[in-house]
Amino acid sequence: MTAVVLQPTTTWYLVLASVLFVIGATGVLVRRNPLVMFMCIELMLNAVNVAFVAFAHRLGDPTGQSVVFFVLVVAAAEVTVGLGIIVAIMRRRTSTTADDLAELQG
Amino acid sequence: MxxxxxxxxxxxxxxxxxxxxxxxxxxxxxxxxxxxxxxxxxxxxxxxxxxxxxxxxxxxxxxxxxxxxxxxxxxxxxxxxxxxTEPIALQRWVAGLVGLALSGLLVATALVAGDETVVRGSGIASAVAGDDPDANVRQIAGEIFGDYVVAFELTSVLLVVAVVGTVVMARRKQAAK
Incomplete structure:
Protein backbone atom coordinates (compact mmCIF):
# COMPACT_ATOMS: atom_id res chain seq x y z
CA MET A 1 0.00 0.00 0.00
CA THR A 2 2.73 2.45 0.94
CA ALA A 3 4.52 1.80 -2.34
CA VAL A 4 1.37 2.79 -4.22
CA VAL A 5 0.92 5.90 -2.10
CA LEU A 6 4.49 7.05 -2.63
CA GLN A 7 4.21 6.88 -6.41
CA PRO A 8 2.66 9.97 -8.05
CA THR A 9 -0.36 8.91 -10.06
CA THR A 10 -2.24 10.69 -12.82
CA THR A 11 -4.67 12.08 -10.26
CA TRP A 12 -1.87 13.96 -8.51
CA TYR A 13 -0.84 15.64 -11.72
CA LEU A 14 -4.43 16.55 -12.54
CA VAL A 15 -4.97 18.05 -9.08
CA LEU A 16 -1.76 20.06 -9.44
CA ALA A 17 -2.84 21.24 -12.91
CA SER A 18 -6.25 22.25 -11.52
CA VAL A 19 -4.71 24.27 -8.71
CA LEU A 20 -2.26 25.98 -11.09
CA PHE A 21 -5.09 26.82 -13.47
CA VAL A 22 -7.24 28.28 -10.70
CA ILE A 23 -4.35 30.39 -9.38
CA GLY A 24 -3.88 31.78 -12.88
CA ALA A 25 -7.60 32.44 -13.36
CA THR A 26 -7.87 34.18 -10.00
CA GLY A 27 -4.84 36.27 -10.90
CA VAL A 28 -6.49 37.44 -14.12
CA LEU A 29 -9.57 38.41 -12.11
CA VAL A 30 -7.70 40.16 -9.30
CA ARG A 31 -4.69 41.90 -10.82
CA ARG A 32 -5.08 45.17 -12.72
CA ASN A 33 -1.67 45.41 -14.36
CA PRO A 34 -2.09 44.09 -17.93
CA LEU A 35 1.41 42.60 -17.94
CA VAL A 36 0.75 40.59 -14.80
CA MET A 37 -2.62 39.52 -16.20
CA PHE A 38 -0.72 38.23 -19.22
CA MET A 39 1.61 36.25 -16.98
CA CYS A 40 -1.43 34.70 -15.30
CA ILE A 41 -2.70 33.61 -18.72
CA GLU A 42 0.67 31.89 -19.23
CA LEU A 43 0.12 30.13 -15.90
CA MET A 44 -3.20 28.78 -17.12
CA LEU A 45 -1.63 27.58 -20.39
CA ASN A 46 1.05 25.77 -18.40
CA ALA A 47 -1.53 24.08 -16.21
CA VAL A 48 -3.28 22.76 -19.31
CA ASN A 49 0.09 21.57 -20.67
CA VAL A 50 0.71 19.59 -17.48
CA ALA A 51 -2.70 17.95 -17.85
CA PHE A 52 -2.01 17.08 -21.50
CA VAL A 53 1.36 15.50 -20.73
CA ALA A 54 -0.07 13.63 -17.76
CA PHE A 55 -2.79 12.13 -19.97
CA ALA A 56 -0.24 11.29 -22.67
CA HIS A 57 1.78 9.45 -20.03
CA ARG A 58 -1.27 7.67 -18.67
CA LEU A 59 -2.60 6.55 -22.04
CA GLY A 60 0.82 5.78 -23.52
CA ASP A 61 0.03 7.99 -26.48
CA PRO A 62 2.55 10.63 -27.66
CA THR A 63 -0.23 12.68 -29.30
CA GLY A 64 -0.64 14.61 -26.05
CA GLN A 65 2.97 15.71 -26.25
CA SER A 66 2.54 16.88 -29.87
CA VAL A 67 -0.47 18.95 -28.80
CA VAL A 68 1.60 20.59 -26.07
CA PHE A 69 4.19 21.47 -28.71
CA PHE A 70 1.52 23.31 -30.71
CA VAL A 71 0.26 25.02 -27.55
CA LEU A 72 3.79 26.31 -26.98
CA VAL A 73 3.96 27.74 -30.51
CA VAL A 74 0.57 29.43 -30.17
CA ALA A 75 1.56 30.80 -26.74
CA ALA A 76 4.69 32.34 -28.25
CA ALA A 77 2.67 34.01 -31.02
CA GLU A 78 0.09 35.17 -28.50
CA VAL A 79 2.72 36.76 -26.26
CA THR A 80 4.26 38.57 -29.22
CA VAL A 81 0.98 40.09 -30.33
CA GLY A 82 -0.26 40.77 -26.80
CA LEU A 83 2.88 42.56 -25.69
CA GLY A 84 2.84 44.55 -28.94
CA ILE A 85 -0.70 45.69 -28.16
CA ILE A 86 0.24 46.55 -24.56
CA VAL A 87 3.24 48.58 -25.72
CA ALA A 88 1.08 50.39 -28.31
CA ILE A 89 -1.51 51.26 -25.63
CA MET A 90 1.02 52.26 -23.00
CA ARG A 91 2.77 54.64 -25.36
CA ARG A 92 -0.34 56.81 -25.59
CA ARG A 93 -1.22 56.90 -21.93
CA THR A 94 0.74 56.83 -18.74
CA SER A 95 -1.57 54.84 -16.52
CA THR A 96 -0.89 51.14 -16.21
CA THR A 97 -4.14 49.53 -15.10
CA ALA A 98 -6.61 47.61 -17.18
CA ASP A 99 -9.51 49.53 -15.60
CA ASP A 100 -8.58 52.70 -17.47
CA LEU A 101 -9.04 51.02 -20.86
CA ALA A 102 -12.81 51.40 -20.80
CA GLU A 103 -13.28 53.99 -23.50
CA LEU A 104 -15.16 51.63 -25.81
CA GLN A 105 -17.85 51.38 -23.18
CA GLY A 106 -19.69 54.35 -24.68
CA MET B 1 12.27 8.94 -5.71
CA THR B 85 -6.92 49.66 -2.37
CA GLU B 86 -9.57 47.79 -4.23
CA PRO B 87 -10.48 49.50 -7.51
CA ILE B 88 -13.87 47.85 -7.83
CA ALA B 89 -15.86 47.18 -4.70
CA LEU B 90 -16.05 43.52 -3.62
CA GLN B 91 -14.00 42.46 -6.63
CA ARG B 92 -11.41 40.50 -4.64
CA TRP B 93 -14.03 38.69 -2.60
CA VAL B 94 -15.99 37.67 -5.66
CA ALA B 95 -12.80 36.65 -7.47
CA GLY B 96 -11.64 34.62 -4.45
CA LEU B 97 -15.03 32.97 -4.20
CA VAL B 98 -15.04 32.11 -7.90
CA GLY B 99 -11.49 30.77 -7.58
CA LEU B 100 -12.39 28.60 -4.60
CA ALA B 101 -15.49 27.27 -6.32
CA LEU B 102 -13.58 26.53 -9.53
CA SER B 103 -10.72 24.80 -7.70
CA GLY B 104 -13.20 22.77 -5.67
CA LEU B 105 -14.94 21.71 -8.86
CA LEU B 106 -11.76 20.78 -10.74
CA VAL B 107 -10.03 19.01 -7.86
CA ALA B 108 -13.22 17.11 -7.03
CA THR B 109 -13.50 16.01 -10.66
CA ALA B 110 -9.91 14.78 -10.69
CA LEU B 111 -10.38 12.98 -7.38
CA VAL B 112 -13.68 11.39 -8.37
CA ALA B 113 -12.06 10.08 -11.54
CA GLY B 114 -9.50 8.68 -9.07
CA ASP B 115 -7.04 7.01 -11.40
CA GLU B 116 -4.51 5.22 -9.20
CA THR B 117 -2.58 3.44 -11.93
CA VAL B 118 1.13 4.15 -12.22
CA VAL B 119 2.29 3.68 -15.78
CA ARG B 120 5.89 3.78 -16.86
CA GLY B 121 7.05 3.60 -20.42
CA SER B 122 4.14 2.18 -22.34
CA GLY B 123 3.91 3.61 -25.81
CA ILE B 124 5.96 6.72 -25.13
CA ALA B 125 9.58 6.46 -26.14
CA SER B 126 11.83 8.12 -23.61
CA ALA B 127 15.40 8.09 -22.40
CA VAL B 128 14.05 7.82 -18.86
CA ALA B 129 12.36 4.55 -19.76
CA GLY B 130 15.66 3.17 -21.07
CA ASP B 131 15.28 3.77 -24.79
CA ASP B 132 18.05 5.47 -26.71
CA PRO B 133 18.55 9.19 -25.94
CA ASP B 134 16.87 10.47 -29.12
CA ALA B 135 13.81 8.26 -28.88
CA ASN B 136 11.43 10.89 -27.52
CA VAL B 137 12.47 13.52 -30.07
CA ARG B 138 12.16 10.99 -32.88
CA GLN B 139 8.72 9.91 -31.77
CA ILE B 140 7.38 13.47 -31.52
CA ALA B 141 8.97 14.32 -34.87
CA GLY B 142 7.19 11.33 -36.37
CA GLU B 143 3.91 12.63 -34.98
CA ILE B 144 4.36 16.26 -36.01
CA PHE B 145 5.71 15.59 -39.48
CA GLY B 146 3.35 12.68 -40.01
CA ASP B 147 -0.16 13.01 -38.67
CA TYR B 148 -0.04 16.71 -37.89
CA VAL B 149 1.99 18.08 -40.76
CA VAL B 150 -0.86 20.34 -41.93
CA ALA B 151 -1.21 21.84 -38.45
CA PHE B 152 2.55 22.30 -38.35
CA GLU B 153 2.52 24.20 -41.64
CA LEU B 154 -0.35 26.32 -40.36
CA THR B 155 1.64 27.30 -37.28
CA SER B 156 4.28 28.75 -39.59
CA VAL B 157 1.56 30.92 -41.16
CA LEU B 158 0.42 31.90 -37.65
CA LEU B 159 3.93 32.93 -36.63
CA VAL B 160 4.40 35.01 -39.78
CA VAL B 161 1.05 36.73 -39.19
CA ALA B 162 1.99 37.42 -35.55
CA VAL B 163 5.37 38.90 -36.47
CA VAL B 164 3.98 41.03 -39.30
CA GLY B 165 1.09 42.21 -37.12
CA THR B 166 3.42 43.27 -34.32
CA VAL B 167 5.67 45.14 -36.73
CA VAL B 168 2.68 46.92 -38.29
CA MET B 169 1.39 47.93 -34.86
CA ALA B 170 4.76 49.32 -33.86
CA ARG B 171 5.25 51.20 -37.14
CA ARG B 172 1.87 52.92 -37.17
CA LYS B 173 2.58 54.55 -33.84
CA GLN B 174 5.83 55.97 -35.18
CA ALA B 175 4.13 57.42 -38.27
CA ALA B 176 1.53 59.13 -36.07
CA LYS B 177 4.29 60.87 -34.17
Whole structure:
Protein backbone atom coordinates (compact mmCIF):
# COMPACT_ATOMS: atom_id res chain seq x y z
CA MET A 1 0.00 0.00 0.00
CA THR A 2 2.73 2.45 0.94
CA ALA A 3 4.52 1.80 -2.34
CA VAL A 4 1.37 2.79 -4.22
CA VAL A 5 0.92 5.90 -2.10
CA LEU A 6 4.49 7.05 -2.63
CA GLN A 7 4.21 6.88 -6.41
CA PRO A 8 2.66 9.97 -8.05
CA THR A 9 -0.36 8.91 -10.06
CA THR A 10 -2.24 10.69 -12.82
CA THR A 11 -4.67 12.08 -10.26
CA TRP A 12 -1.87 13.96 -8.51
CA TYR A 13 -0.84 15.64 -11.72
CA LEU A 14 -4.43 16.55 -12.54
CA VAL A 15 -4.97 18.05 -9.08
CA LEU A 16 -1.76 20.06 -9.44
CA ALA A 17 -2.84 21.24 -12.91
CA SER A 18 -6.25 22.25 -11.52
CA VAL A 19 -4.71 24.27 -8.71
CA LEU A 20 -2.26 25.98 -11.09
CA PHE A 21 -5.09 26.82 -13.47
CA VAL A 22 -7.24 28.28 -10.70
CA ILE A 23 -4.35 30.39 -9.38
CA GLY A 24 -3.88 31.78 -12.88
CA ALA A 25 -7.60 32.44 -13.36
CA THR A 26 -7.87 34.18 -10.00
CA GLY A 27 -4.84 36.27 -10.90
CA VAL A 28 -6.49 37.44 -14.12
CA LEU A 29 -9.57 38.41 -12.11
CA VAL A 30 -7.70 40.16 -9.30
CA ARG A 31 -4.69 41.90 -10.82
CA ARG A 32 -5.08 45.17 -12.72
CA ASN A 33 -1.67 45.41 -14.36
CA PRO A 34 -2.09 44.09 -17.93
CA LEU A 35 1.41 42.60 -17.94
CA VAL A 36 0.75 40.59 -14.80
CA MET A 37 -2.62 39.52 -16.20
CA PHE A 38 -0.72 38.23 -19.22
CA MET A 39 1.61 36.25 -16.98
CA CYS A 40 -1.43 34.70 -15.30
CA ILE A 41 -2.70 33.61 -18.72
CA GLU A 42 0.67 31.89 -19.23
CA LEU A 43 0.12 30.13 -15.90
CA MET A 44 -3.20 28.78 -17.12
CA LEU A 45 -1.63 27.58 -20.39
CA ASN A 46 1.05 25.77 -18.40
CA ALA A 47 -1.53 24.08 -16.21
CA VAL A 48 -3.28 22.76 -19.31
CA ASN A 49 0.09 21.57 -20.67
CA VAL A 50 0.71 19.59 -17.48
CA ALA A 51 -2.70 17.95 -17.85
CA PHE A 52 -2.01 17.08 -21.50
CA VAL A 53 1.36 15.50 -20.73
CA ALA A 54 -0.07 13.63 -17.76
CA PHE A 55 -2.79 12.13 -19.97
CA ALA A 56 -0.24 11.29 -22.67
CA HIS A 57 1.78 9.45 -20.03
CA ARG A 58 -1.27 7.67 -18.67
CA LEU A 59 -2.60 6.55 -22.04
CA GLY A 60 0.82 5.78 -23.52
CA ASP A 61 0.03 7.99 -26.48
CA PRO A 62 2.55 10.63 -27.66
CA THR A 63 -0.23 12.68 -29.30
CA GLY A 64 -0.64 14.61 -26.05
CA GLN A 65 2.97 15.71 -26.25
CA SER A 66 2.54 16.88 -29.87
CA VAL A 67 -0.47 18.95 -28.80
CA VAL A 68 1.60 20.59 -26.07
CA PHE A 69 4.19 21.47 -28.71
CA PHE A 70 1.52 23.31 -30.71
CA VAL A 71 0.26 25.02 -27.55
CA LEU A 72 3.79 26.31 -26.98
CA VAL A 73 3.96 27.74 -30.51
CA VAL A 74 0.57 29.43 -30.17
CA ALA A 75 1.56 30.80 -26.74
CA ALA A 76 4.69 32.34 -28.25
CA ALA A 77 2.67 34.01 -31.02
CA GLU A 78 0.09 35.17 -28.50
CA VAL A 79 2.72 36.76 -26.26
CA THR A 80 4.26 38.57 -29.22
CA VAL A 81 0.98 40.09 -30.33
CA GLY A 82 -0.26 40.77 -26.80
CA LEU A 83 2.88 42.56 -25.69
CA GLY A 84 2.84 44.55 -28.94
CA ILE A 85 -0.70 45.69 -28.16
CA ILE A 86 0.24 46.55 -24.56
CA VAL A 87 3.24 48.58 -25.72
CA ALA A 88 1.08 50.39 -28.31
CA ILE A 89 -1.51 51.26 -25.63
CA MET A 90 1.02 52.26 -23.00
CA ARG A 91 2.77 54.64 -25.36
CA ARG A 92 -0.34 56.81 -25.59
CA ARG A 93 -1.22 56.90 -21.93
CA THR A 94 0.74 56.83 -18.74
CA SER A 95 -1.57 54.84 -16.52
CA THR A 96 -0.89 51.14 -16.21
CA THR A 97 -4.14 49.53 -15.10
CA ALA A 98 -6.61 47.61 -17.18
CA ASP A 99 -9.51 49.53 -15.60
CA ASP A 100 -8.58 52.70 -17.47
CA LEU A 101 -9.04 51.02 -20.86
CA ALA A 102 -12.81 51.40 -20.80
CA GLU A 103 -13.28 53.99 -23.50
CA LEU A 104 -15.16 51.63 -25.81
CA GLN A 105 -17.85 51.38 -23.18
CA GLY A 106 -19.69 54.35 -24.68
CA MET B 1 12.27 8.94 -5.71
CA UNK B 2 9.44 9.89 -8.06
CA UNK B 3 7.47 11.04 -5.06
CA UNK B 4 10.30 13.29 -3.89
CA UNK B 5 10.84 14.83 -7.34
CA UNK B 6 7.12 15.34 -7.83
CA UNK B 7 6.75 17.05 -4.45
CA UNK B 8 9.66 19.40 -5.06
CA UNK B 9 8.52 20.29 -8.58
CA UNK B 10 4.92 20.77 -7.50
CA UNK B 11 5.98 23.02 -4.63
CA UNK B 12 8.19 25.01 -7.00
CA UNK B 13 5.39 25.59 -9.47
CA UNK B 14 2.78 26.40 -6.81
CA UNK B 15 5.04 28.84 -4.95
CA UNK B 16 5.94 30.48 -8.27
CA UNK B 17 2.29 30.70 -9.31
CA UNK B 18 1.32 32.31 -6.00
CA UNK B 19 4.25 34.68 -6.44
CA UNK B 20 2.98 35.77 -9.85
CA UNK B 21 -0.40 36.65 -8.39
CA UNK B 22 0.68 38.13 -5.05
CA UNK B 23 3.93 39.95 -5.80
CA UNK B 24 3.42 43.69 -6.10
CA UNK B 25 6.40 44.38 -8.32
CA UNK B 26 5.92 43.13 -11.93
CA UNK B 27 9.60 42.16 -12.16
CA UNK B 28 9.23 39.89 -9.16
CA UNK B 29 6.10 38.42 -10.72
CA UNK B 30 8.03 37.64 -13.92
CA UNK B 31 10.81 35.96 -11.92
CA UNK B 32 8.23 33.92 -10.01
CA UNK B 33 6.87 32.85 -13.39
CA UNK B 34 10.34 31.46 -14.21
CA UNK B 35 10.16 29.35 -11.03
CA UNK B 36 6.80 27.94 -12.11
CA UNK B 37 8.05 27.20 -15.62
CA UNK B 38 11.08 25.32 -14.30
CA UNK B 39 8.86 23.31 -11.98
CA UNK B 40 6.63 22.37 -14.90
CA UNK B 41 9.73 21.41 -16.92
CA UNK B 42 10.78 19.02 -14.13
CA UNK B 43 7.29 17.52 -14.17
CA UNK B 44 7.62 17.03 -17.93
CA UNK B 45 10.83 15.05 -17.42
CA UNK B 46 9.06 12.98 -14.78
CA UNK B 47 6.27 12.30 -17.29
CA UNK B 48 8.74 11.15 -19.95
CA UNK B 49 8.48 14.27 -22.10
CA UNK B 50 12.14 15.26 -22.29
CA UNK B 51 11.81 17.13 -25.55
CA UNK B 52 8.99 19.25 -24.17
CA UNK B 53 10.98 19.92 -21.00
CA UNK B 54 13.85 21.29 -23.10
CA UNK B 55 11.47 23.35 -25.24
CA UNK B 56 9.76 24.62 -22.11
CA UNK B 57 13.03 25.91 -20.67
CA UNK B 58 14.26 27.39 -23.96
CA UNK B 59 11.04 28.93 -25.27
CA UNK B 60 9.15 29.82 -22.09
CA UNK B 61 11.82 30.54 -19.49
CA UNK B 62 14.20 31.79 -22.14
CA UNK B 63 12.29 33.71 -24.78
CA UNK B 64 8.89 34.56 -23.34
CA UNK B 65 9.96 35.66 -19.85
CA UNK B 66 12.81 37.70 -21.32
CA UNK B 67 10.24 39.36 -23.59
CA UNK B 68 8.09 40.11 -20.53
CA UNK B 69 11.02 41.61 -18.63
CA UNK B 70 12.03 43.59 -21.70
CA UNK B 71 8.56 45.13 -22.01
CA UNK B 72 8.41 45.84 -18.26
CA UNK B 73 11.69 47.71 -18.47
CA UNK B 74 10.74 49.42 -21.74
CA UNK B 75 7.50 50.77 -20.30
CA UNK B 76 9.05 51.57 -16.94
CA UNK B 77 6.20 49.97 -15.03
CA UNK B 78 8.57 48.21 -12.64
CA UNK B 79 7.30 50.21 -9.74
CA UNK B 80 5.45 48.72 -6.84
CA UNK B 81 1.75 48.46 -7.39
CA UNK B 82 -0.64 49.44 -4.64
CA UNK B 83 -2.56 46.26 -3.90
CA UNK B 84 -4.18 47.61 -0.75
CA THR B 85 -6.92 49.66 -2.37
CA GLU B 86 -9.57 47.79 -4.23
CA PRO B 87 -10.48 49.50 -7.51
CA ILE B 88 -13.87 47.85 -7.83
CA ALA B 89 -15.86 47.18 -4.70
CA LEU B 90 -16.05 43.52 -3.62
CA GLN B 91 -14.00 42.46 -6.63
CA ARG B 92 -11.41 40.50 -4.64
CA TRP B 93 -14.03 38.69 -2.60
CA VAL B 94 -15.99 37.67 -5.66
CA ALA B 95 -12.80 36.65 -7.47
CA GLY B 96 -11.64 34.62 -4.45
CA LEU B 97 -15.03 32.97 -4.20
CA VAL B 98 -15.04 32.11 -7.90
CA GLY B 99 -11.49 30.77 -7.58
CA LEU B 100 -12.39 28.60 -4.60
CA ALA B 101 -15.49 27.27 -6.32
CA LEU B 102 -13.58 26.53 -9.53
CA SER B 103 -10.72 24.80 -7.70
CA GLY B 104 -13.20 22.77 -5.67
CA LEU B 105 -14.94 21.71 -8.86
CA LEU B 106 -11.76 20.78 -10.74
CA VAL B 107 -10.03 19.01 -7.86
CA ALA B 108 -13.22 17.11 -7.03
CA THR B 109 -13.50 16.01 -10.66
CA ALA B 110 -9.91 14.78 -10.69
CA LEU B 111 -10.38 12.98 -7.38
CA VAL B 112 -13.68 11.39 -8.37
CA ALA B 113 -12.06 10.08 -11.54
CA GLY B 114 -9.50 8.68 -9.07
CA ASP B 115 -7.04 7.01 -11.40
CA GLU B 116 -4.51 5.22 -9.20
CA THR B 117 -2.58 3.44 -11.93
CA VAL B 118 1.13 4.15 -12.22
CA VAL B 119 2.29 3.68 -15.78
CA ARG B 120 5.89 3.78 -16.86
CA GLY B 121 7.05 3.60 -20.42
CA SER B 122 4.14 2.18 -22.34
CA GLY B 123 3.91 3.61 -25.81
CA ILE B 124 5.96 6.72 -25.13
CA ALA B 125 9.58 6.46 -26.14
CA SER B 126 11.83 8.12 -23.61
CA ALA B 127 15.40 8.09 -22.40
CA VAL B 128 14.05 7.82 -18.86
CA ALA B 129 12.36 4.55 -19.76
CA GLY B 130 15.66 3.17 -21.07
CA ASP B 131 15.28 3.77 -24.79
CA ASP B 132 18.05 5.47 -26.71
CA PRO B 133 18.55 9.19 -25.94
CA ASP B 134 16.87 10.47 -29.12
CA ALA B 135 13.81 8.26 -28.88
CA ASN B 136 11.43 10.89 -27.52
CA VAL B 137 12.47 13.52 -30.07
CA ARG B 138 12.16 10.99 -32.88
CA GLN B 139 8.72 9.91 -31.77
CA ILE B 140 7.38 13.47 -31.52
CA ALA B 141 8.97 14.32 -34.87
CA GLY B 142 7.19 11.33 -36.37
CA GLU B 143 3.91 12.63 -34.98
CA ILE B 144 4.36 16.26 -36.01
CA PHE B 145 5.71 15.59 -39.48
CA GLY B 146 3.35 12.68 -40.01
CA ASP B 147 -0.16 13.01 -38.67
CA TYR B 148 -0.04 16.71 -37.89
CA VAL B 149 1.99 18.08 -40.76
CA VAL B 150 -0.86 20.34 -41.93
CA ALA B 151 -1.21 21.84 -38.45
CA PHE B 152 2.55 22.30 -38.35
CA GLU B 153 2.52 24.20 -41.64
CA LEU B 154 -0.35 26.32 -40.36
CA THR B 155 1.64 27.30 -37.28
CA SER B 156 4.28 28.75 -39.59
CA VAL B 157 1.56 30.92 -41.16
CA LEU B 158 0.42 31.90 -37.65
CA LEU B 159 3.93 32.93 -36.63
CA VAL B 160 4.40 35.01 -39.78
CA VAL B 161 1.05 36.73 -39.19
CA ALA B 162 1.99 37.42 -35.55
CA VAL B 163 5.37 38.90 -36.47
CA VAL B 164 3.98 41.03 -39.30
CA GLY B 165 1.09 42.21 -37.12
CA THR B 166 3.42 43.27 -34.32
CA VAL B 167 5.67 45.14 -36.73
CA VAL B 168 2.68 46.92 -38.29
CA MET B 169 1.39 47.93 -34.86
CA ALA B 170 4.76 49.32 -33.86
CA ARG B 171 5.25 51.20 -37.14
CA ARG B 172 1.87 52.92 -37.17
CA LYS B 173 2.58 54.55 -33.84
CA GLN B 174 5.83 55.97 -35.18
CA ALA B 175 4.13 57.42 -38.27
CA ALA B 176 1.53 59.13 -36.07
CA LYS B 177 4.29 60.87 -34.17
Missing amino acids: DFFVFTCAALMSLVGALGVVLRRNPVHAALSLVLTLFGVAVLFVLLQAEFLAAVQVIVYAGAIVVLFLFVIMLLGVDRIENLR
